[in-house]
Amino acid sequence: MTYSPHGKHLIAGQWHSSSQVFQSRVLTGEAFSFYSADVELVEQAVQAAEQAFNEYCHSSRQQRANFLRAIADEIEVRGDEITHIAAAETGLPDARLIGERGRTCGQLRLFADHILTGEYLDRRHDKALPDRQPLPRADLKMIQRPIGPVAVFGASNFPLAFSTAGGDTASALAAGCPVVVKGHPAHPGTAEIVAEAILAAIVRCDMPMGVFSLLQDSGESYVVGQSLVQHPMIKAVGFTGSLRAGRALFDLCVQRPDPIPFFGELGSINPMFFLPHAVADRGKSLAQGWAASLTMGAGQFCTNPGIAVMLEDTKSDEFVSSIAQELKTVSSQTMLTDAIAEGYRQGKSRLEALQLLQPIYCTDSLERQASPNLYKVNAETWLTNPDLAEEVFGPLGIVVMAKDLTDMLAVAQSLEGQLTCTLHMDEEDYPSAQRLMPILERKAGRVLANAFPTGVEVCDSMVHGGPYPASTNFGATSVGTMAIRRFLRPVCYQDIPDALLPAELTHLD
Numbered sequence: 001m002t003y004s005p006h007g008k009h010l011i012a013g014q015w016h017s018s019s020q021v022f023q024s025r026v027l028t029g030e031a032f033s034f035y036s037a038d039v040e041l042v043e044q045a046v047q048a049a050e051q052a053f054n055e056y057c058h059s060s061r062q063q064r065a066n067f068l069r070a071i072a073d074e075i076e077v078r079g080d081e082i083t084h085i086a087a088a089e090t091g092l093p094d095a096r097l098i099g100e101r102g103r104t105c106g107q108l109r110l111f112a113d114h115i116l117t118g119e120y121l122d123r124r125h126d127k128a129l130p131d132r133q134p135l136p137r138a139d140l141k142m143i144q145r146p147i148g149p150v151a152v153f154g155a156s157n158f159p160l161a162f163s164t165a166g167g168d169t170a171s172a173l174a175a176g177c178p179v180v181v182k183g184h185p186a187h188p189g190t191a192e193i194v195a196e197a198i199l200a201a202i203v204r205c206d207m208p209m210g211v212f213s214l215l216q217d218s219g220e221s222y223v224v225g226q227s228l229v230q231h232p233m234i235k236a237v238g239f240t241g242s243l244r245a246g247r248a249l250f251d252l253c254v255q256r257p258d259p260i261p262f263f264g265e266l267g268s269i270n271p272m273f274f275l276p277h278a279v280a281d282r283g284k285s286l287a288q289g290w291a292a293s294l295t296m297g298a299g300q301f302c303t304n305p306g307i308a309v310m311l312e313d314t315k316s317d318e319f320v321s322s323i324a325q326e327l328k329t330v331s332s333q334t335m336l337t338d339a340i341a342e343g344y345r346q347g348k349s350r351l352e353a354l355q356l357l358q359p360i361y362c363t364d365s366l367e368r369q370a371s372p373n374l375y376k377v378n379a380e381t382w383l384t385n386p387d388l389a390e391e392v393f394g395p396l397g398i399v400v401m402a403k404d405l406t407d408m409l410a411v412a413q414s415l416e417g418q419l420t421c422t423l424h425m426d427e428e429d430y431p432s433a434q435r436l437m438p439i440l441e442r443k444a445g446r447v448l449a450n451a452f453p454t455g456v457e458v459c460d461s462m463v464h465g466g467p468y469p470a471s472t473n474f475g476a477t478s479v480g481t482m483a484i485r486r487f488l489r490p491v492c493y494q495d496i497p498d499a500l501l502p503a504e505l506t507h508l509d
């Protein structure tokens with residue numbers, strides 16, 4: 001079955017058209033017309049979200065859990081149609097999209113389970129001490145409350161798991177916050193059918209209509225996104241994308257008369273440190289692993305490991321040759337958009353123009369295709385040329401050769417904030433790893449041993465964030481149950497009678 005989009009925006013349960021239209025840019029099949037939103041529609045969607053908040057923020061955890069599960073069910077009902085339209089719009093293979101759908105539904109259900117435990121509310125109670133000297137103590141209760149309407153930007157590289165009903169939306173809805181999504185122009189039909197699923201769940205669960213809105217956007221101007229993050233009723237923003245766009249939107253959030261948190265996940269070069277015993281013992285399999293992780297999904301993952309740091313010796317040279325051999329077996333892959341493919345070519349040209357890198361395996365990428373590229377550089381050059389550490393979004397790797405451990409530690413120390421840092425090591429490497437660990441844990445949201453960072457588990461302990469520029473808020477994660485904390489704030493109730501407290505706080509011992 002195929003889905004034929006009507007191209008409208010969803011606001012408070014109604015589908016709306018607008019004056020501007022754009023065409024979806026599909027790789028296969030028919031392109032469709034979509035309306036592009038404007039400031040007036042932003043206003044309507046945010047007003048509806050604010051109105052819904054007054055009811056939704058008092059919904060029970062059970063009601064919200066049922067709602068999240070209903071969204072997952074409705075997405076599954078439309079499973080094949082979603083895969084079909086998402087494949088046409090993004091060029092991603094069906095298997096990847098089916099996996100991403102599973103992750104999206106799994107995330108929604110995980111948040112349902114998570115809120116039912118109630119632990120995230122972090123309820124606290126300091127009982128009144130009327131006889132305390134020299135001063136009595138009031139009765140003090142604390143709970144985490146939802147913050148208000150949240151704006152979410154659909155991400156180009158995850159049309160399902162980081163878009164319309166993705167992790168940002170799931171965690172905001174779980175917290176009790178209505179959501180206004182700005183769809184990514186790379187996959188408007190996918191956004192629409194997922195919004196249909198959410199609308200069906202709203203109706204089934206009798207939720208306030210304004211709890212979710214979708215605004216489609218041509219991507220020709222930034223007016224919709226900018227007016228959304230600047231709207232006084234929007235209280236936080238969830239974003240996955242480039243440093244350039246993330247920084248621009250972050251600055252707008254900070255410059256508001258009432259600054260709001262901007263939770264931007266902006267990507268990373270995800271350096272890996274290959275320690276010498278591991279390289280000597282299992283260089284070939286490590287090379288296979290890196291090549292697979294670097295080229296997975298045409299390298300379009302924020303956790304793509306672009307940098308490998310190792311000590312200069314013959315085993316490392318063999319290792320580098322093995323990676324080149326592995327990359328030669330990888331055929332070119334379709335990128336998500338023409339702009340991302342062009343960005344990949346420009347990123348490679350920018351690096352080559354610096355004339356600092358030794359090419360190991362270089363290919364040309366044409367039109368919307370991407371083929372892998374591999375370069376080598378010594379640590380001294382790396383350390384004196386920070387431009388080399390700028391992310392190239394795609395399957396491009398750089399091996400950084402360090403003279404000794406001191407050199408390797410200096411490379412680690414020079415890193416900007418990262419989503420992940422990885423150690424590949426054997427037991428004999430532990431003394432070196434112990435020197436690296438205190439540096440790496442200050443640089444990254446997740447530190448891995450003997451693994452590759454692509455493939456982010458959605459669970460309680462996951463941190464998908466990190467110091468700037470990996471994210472704009474290093475106390476937060478955009479994956480895993482802790483993501484809900486972004487959309488909550490603690491409120492203390494002093495001597496407030498039970499009749500006036502949030503239901504969750506009454507009868508607290």
Ligand code: NAP
Pocket residue numbers: 153154155156157182183184185217218219220221222223225226240241242243244245246248249265266267268301302303339340343344392393
């Ligand atoms: P993007 O350029 O970061 O755009 C993401 C969203 O931000 C779009 O919806 C865009 O709006 C909006 N935007 C961009 N610049 C803006 C500005 N100055 N002011 C307000 N809004 C702005 O991401 P993309 O289009 O998905 O891909 C482009 C590049 O982003 C990729 O080549 C890659 O380098 C990077 N990227 C990184 C990650 C990651 O690792 N976290 C994920 C995806 C993409 P419009 O729709 O109106 O254009």
